[in-house]
Amino acid sequence: MNKVTVTIKPQNSITANIPSMKVIEHNGTTDYNELENKPTLNGVEISGDKTAEDYGIVQEEVISDYGMLNNLPSINEHVLTGGENTLASLGIGRASMADINKLF
Secondary structure: OOOOEEEEEHHHEEEEEOOOOOOEEEEOOOOHHHOOOOOEEOOEEOOOOOOOOOOOOOOOOOOOOHHHOOOOOEEOOEEOOOOOOOOOOOOOOOOOHHHHHHHO
16 A cells, blocks of 8 residues: 655645645745735734724723713612612612511
């Protein structure tokens, strides 16, 4: 039986010798810039020193003040503010033993 010979050369070059068949050769690269069909982000090839703006990525304004948020959470229709909230201010009172016994 004839043997298949595979040789890996510098620069990732691979040569395969298969008896009774054509020699197949593949030359690889270790340099990203030499690659074909590089990936893209928002239709822009990913290469070089690009910024988020180059890729069409827009940084939104960072909200650092809780009061500037939209749709603040609420409990019992009382909007939670950035200040202190007490149980009484949220409409939450103590349960009586009669109320607890109604649950069981």
